[in-house]
Amino acid sequence: MDGVLIPTLVSGLLLGSLYALMASGLSLIWTTLGVFNFAHGALMTLGAYIAWTVTEQLGLGLAAGFVAGIGAAVIAGVVIELLLVRPFYGSRNMMLITVMTTLAASTIIERGISVIWGPRLKQLPRVIDGQVNILGAPVSAHETLIIVLAPAVLLALWWYTGRTRSGRSLRAVGQNQDSAALIGIDVPRTFSLAFGLSAALAGVTGVLLGSIRFITPGLGADPLVNAMIVVIFGGLGSLGATAGAAYVIGMMEALLVLWLGLYWTPSVLFVALIAVLVFRPNGLFGKVSA
Amino acid sequence: MTRTQRLFALAALVLLAIVPFFVTDSYTRHVFIVAFIYATVAVNWDLSLGLGGLFNFGHVAFFGIGVYTAAILTTALDVSPWIAIPAGGITAAIAALIIALPVAKLQGIYVVLVTFAFGQLCLQIVLSQGDLTGGAEGLVRLPYLTIGDYKFIRDFKFAYYYLALAILAVSVIVLLLIAQSPFGKSLRAVRDNPDYAASRGISVARQRVLVLVASSVMTGVVGGFYAIYLRVASPEVFGFSIATLVVSMVLIGGAGSIIGPAIAALALTFATEAMAGVRGMEEARFIIVAVAMIVVLQVAPGGVVDIFGRLLGSGRKT
Numbered sequence: 001m002d003g004v005l006i007p008t009l010v011s012g013l014l015l016g017s018l019y020a021l022m023a024s025g026l027s028l029i030w031t032t033l034g035v036f037n038f039a040h041g042a043l044m045t046l047g048a049y050i051a052w053t054v055t056e057q058l059g060l061g062l063a064a065g066f067v068a069g070i071g072a073a074v075i076a077g078v079v080i081e082l083l084l085v086r087p088f089y090g091s092r093n094m095m096l097i098t099v100m101t102t103l104a105a106s107t108i109i110e111r112g113i114s115v116i117w118g119p120r121l122k123q124l125p126r127v128i129d130g131q132v133n134i135l136g137a138p139v140s141a142h143e144t145l146i147i148v149l150a151p152a153v154l155l156a157l158w159w160y161t162g163r164t165r166s167g168r169s170l171r172a173v174g175q176n177q178d179s180a181a182l183i184g185i186d187v188p189r190t191f192s193l194a195f196g197l198s199a200a201l202a203g204v205t206g207v208l209l210g211s212i213r214f215i216t217p218g219l220g221a222d223p224l225v226n227a228m229i230v231v232i233f234g235g236l237g238s239l240g241a242t243a244g245a246a247y248v249i250g251m252m253e254a255l256l257v258l259w260l261g262l263y264w265t266p267s268v269l270f271v272a273l274i275a276v277l278v279f280r281p282n283g284l285f286g287k288v289s290a
Numbered sequence: 291m292t293r294t295q296r297l298f299a300l301a302a303l304v305l306l307a308i309v310p311f312f313v314t315d316s317y318t319r320h321v322f323i324v325a326f327i328y329a330t331v332a333v334n335w336d337l338s339l340g341l342g343g344l345f346n347f348g349h350v351a352f353f354g355i356g357v358y359t360a361a362i363l364t365t366a367l368d369v370s371p372w373i374a375i376p377a378g379g380i381t382a383a384i385a386a387l388i389i390a391l392p393v394a395k396l397q398g399i400y401v402v403l404v405t406f407a408f409g410q411l412c413l414q415i416v417l418s419q420g421d422l423t424g425g426a427e428g429l430v431r432l433p434y435l436t437i438g439d440y441k442f443i444r445d446f447k448f449a450y451y452y453l454a455l456a457i458l459a460v461s462v463i464v465l466l467l468i469a470q471s472p473f474g475k476s477l478r479a480v481r482d483n484p485d486y487a488a489s490r491g492i493s494v495a496r497q498r499v500l501v502l503v504a505s506s507v508m509t510g511v512v513g514g515f516y517a518i519y520l521r522v523a524s525p526e527v528f529g530f531s532i533a534t535l536v537v538s539m540v541l542i543g544g545a546g547s548i549i550g551p552a553i554a555a556l557a558l559t560f561a562t563e564a565m566a567g568v569r570g571m572e573e574a575r576f577i578i579v580a581v582a583m584i585v586v587l588q589v590a591p592g593g594v595v596d597i598f599g600r601l602l603g604s605g606r607k608t
Contacts, residue, residue: 036399087588096345097587099402100541104580107534111573111580221530225410228403236399266414270407277392277404 006137008258009251014143015226016250017150018205020243022227023234024154025201027242028161030231032174032194034095035085038102040227041220042109043080043199047073047206048215049113052122062125069210070203077199078192080105086191106220114217124211146208153204154243157197161239170194229273299466299549303459307452316446321563323447323519326454329555330461330512332539333548334505337465339537340546341474342501343481345398348389348405350536351412352382352506354527356513361429361523362422371435375514382510385412386502393502394495413528428524435518450519457515458552461508465548468504477501478546531576535562538583544593554594 022040029037051069054060084101088094128141160167172180173190181187205223213219226249234245249269256265306322313319335349356378363369363377389408393401416423423429435442435450442449468474479487480497488494517523526532535558543554558579565575590597 030399036402084584091591093591095399096402097591099345099347099399100537101584101587103530103534103537104584107530107580108577110530111576115570115573115577225407228407232400232403232407263418266411266418270411273404273407274388274392277396277400 003137004258006135007139008254010134010137010139010143010147011257012251012254013147013247014250015253016247017147018209018223019226019230019250020154020246021150021201021205021208022223023230023242023246024157024239025198025205026227026231027236027239028157028170028201029194029198030236031238032170033085033191035098036095036102036236037080037195037198038099038224039080039105039109040198040202041224042106042113043073043076043202043220044206044209044223045113045215045217045220046076046109047203048124048210048219049117049122051207051210052124052215053117055124056122062127065124066207069207070200073199073203073206074196076109077195077202080199081192081195085195086188089191110217110220117217119217121214121216122210123214124207126211142211146212149208153201154239157201158239166190166193170197229269232273233276295549299462306455310448310451314446319447319451321560323450323454324563325556325559326458327512327516327519328536328539328559329552330458331509332536332543332551332555333458333461333465334509335536336540336543336545336548336551337468337505338501339540340544340551341469341481341548342477342497342505344393344498344501345401346393346405346502346505347402347533347537348408349505349509350533351409351528352385352509353513353516353532354409354412354416355382355385356510356515357517357523357527358416358423358429359510360514360517361432364432364518365429366422371433371518375518376511378514378517379507379509379511382506382513383503385510386506387499390499390502394498409528409533413525416525416528423525424523426525428522430522432518432521432523434521454515454519457508457512461512462548462552464508469548473500535576535579538579541583542586542593544595547593547595550593550595 022044026037026040029035047069049069050072051062051065053065054068055062055065080102084105085098088097088101091097126140126142127145130141131138132141132144133139134144161170162168169180169185169190170193172183172185173187173194177187180190202220206220209219209223227246230246230249231242233249234241234243236242252272253265253269256268260268309322310319313322331350331353335346338344338346338349359378359381360371360374363374364371369377389405392404396404417425419425435453437449440449442453476487476492477497479490480492480494484494513527516527536555539555539558540551542558543550543552545551562575562579565571565578586593
C-alpha cells in the first residue's frame with residue numbers, strides 16, 4: 001500500500017490545487033457580483049493557447065508566454081464583463097441571464113479557438129524539468145511547483161481581499177452596493193476588477209495545465225465542471241470554504257480512482273454531491289444563501 | 291393562450307403537414323425532421339425553464355438519456371425500435387426524478403450548478419462504460435424503423451417526417467394544455483412570486499418534481515427517435531454545443547410561450563444547416579447563434595414571440 005498511497009496523495013494535492021485555483025476565481029466573481037461565470041473554463045483555454053503561441057510559435061520563451069496568456073485571459077474577462085454582464089445589472093433575472101450570456105461567451109471563445117488554432121493538439125513545455133522526491137515517491141518537478149504555487153496564490157488573494165484598500169472594496173461591493181457607492185467606491189470599476197482578477201486566476205490555471213495536459217479547444221470544460229462540483233460542495237460564499245472544498249474533492253477523487261478505478265469515480269462523486277445537497281442545501285461549509 | 295394563438299398553432303400544423311407534398315428531396319426533409327426533434331426538446335425545456343422558472347440546465351441530458359436508452363436496448367438487447375423509442379421517455383423520467391431529489395430544495399444558482407453537473411456526469415458515465423455505450427465512438431448501425439416490410443427511410447423519409455411531426459405536435463398540444471391547466475397556473479405563480487405561492491398552499495418542492503418529470507418524458511422519447519432515425523448514438527448529445535443551441539432556441543423564441551421556442555427551433559435549424567454548407571462556417575455558425583442569443587437578450591428579453599405580440603398588439607405571453 002505504501003508504494004501507492006504517497007503518489008495517490010500527491011495526485012490528490014495536485015488536483016486539489018488546480019480545482020482551488022479555478023474555483024476561487026468563480027467564487028470571487030460570485031461574491032462580488034452575484035454572477036456565475038460559465039466562460040471561466042474557456043478563459044482558461046484561451047490563456048493556454050495564447051501562451052503556446054507566444055512560447056512556441058513566436059519563440060519568445062515560456063515566461064513571456066505565461067505573461068501573454070494570463071494577460072489575454074484578463075482582457076477577455078474584462079470584455080465579457082463590459083459587454084455581456086454590465087448591460088444586465090439591476091435586471092430582475094440578472095443571475096439567470098448572465099448564466100446564458102456567459103455560456104454564450106464560452107461557446108464563442110471555444111469555437112473561435114478552433115477556427116483560429118485548428119483541432120491539432122498542442123502542449124506547453126514544463127516550467128521545471130526533472131523530478132523531486134517526496135517521501136520516497138518520485139514526483140515531477142512541474143507538478144510539485146503547481147502544488148506549492150496554488151496555496152501561495154490563494155494566500156496572496158486572501159491577503160489582497162482582506163488587507164488592501166482595493167481588495168476590501170471588492171468585499172464591500174459584494175455586501176452592499178449602495179453603501180459601497182456612498183462611501184466613494186467606484187462600483188462599476190470594482191466589477192471590472194473582480195472579473196479581471198478572476199480571469200487572471202483562470203489564465204494561471206490554463207498555463208499551468210497546458211504543460212501537463214494536451215491543449216485542445218475543450219481543455220477548460222472538465223476543470224470547469226470539477227470547479228462547479230467544488231463550489232457546490234463548499235458553497236460560493238467564502239474563499240476559505242471554496243479552497244477547503246477544492247482540496248477535499250481533489251483528495252476524494254484521487255483516493256476513489258485508487259480504490260474504484262477511473263470508471264466509477266465520477267458517479268460516486270456525484271452521488272456524494274447529491275447526498276450533501278439533500279442534507280445541506282447551501283453546501284458542506286456554506287452559510288450564505290444564493 | 292388566445293383564440294388567435296390557437297388558430298395560428300393549428301394553421302402552422304396544417305402547413306407543416308402538407309410540406310412533404312411540395313418538398314420532395316430527401317435532404318430538405320431531413321432538415322425538417324431534425325428541426326422537429328430540436329423543437330420538441332426546446333418546447334419541453336420551456337416548460338421547466340420558461341413556465342416553471344426552474345433554472346434547469348440539465349434538460350439536454352434527458353434527451354441524451356433517451357438517445358442512449360434506445361441505442362443500448364436495440365444493440366445490446368435486440369429490442370424492437372418501436373419499444374426502444376418510448377422506453378427513452380421512461381428512463382428520462384426516472385433520471386428526472388433522481389435529479390429532482392436535490393433540486394426540489396435548492397435555491398438560485400445551486401439549481402443551475404447541480405443540473406449542469408448532472409449533464410456532465412451523464413457524459414462521463416457514457417464515456418467510461420464503453421462496453422455498453424461504445425465510449426467516445428458511440429454506437430452505430432442501430433436498426434431502422436419498419437412497419438411490416440415498409441422501411442421508414444423509403445420514399446425520401448416520408449414516414450420519418452410524419453412521425454417526427456407527430457411527436458412535436460403531441461408535445462406542443464400537451465404543453466399548451468398544461469399551461470392553461472390549474473397546474474400550469476400554479477407553476478407561473480411559483481415562478482413569479484414563490485413566497486406568495488407558498489403562502490397560498492402551493493408546494494414549491496412538489497411543483498419542481500412534477501415539472502421536471504413532465505418535461506423529461508417527451509424529451510426522452512424524441513431522444514430515442516433521434517437515435518433510431520440517425521442510426522447512431524454519440525456522446526456529443528451531452529455536450530455544451532447542443533445545450534447552448536437549444537437554450538438559444540428557447541430564449542430567442544421567447545421563454546414561457548411554448549410556441550415561440552418551436553418557431554425559433556425551426557428557424558435556427560434551417561439557418562445553421564444553411565451555414566454548415568458554406569465553407570469555413572462549420573464552427574463559426576455556433577458563434578453566430580450565440581451572438582444572436584445575446585442580442586435578443588439585450589434588445590428583446592421576451593423573445594421573438596414578444597416582438598410579434600407587441601406588433602400585433604395582442605398582449606402577453608401565455
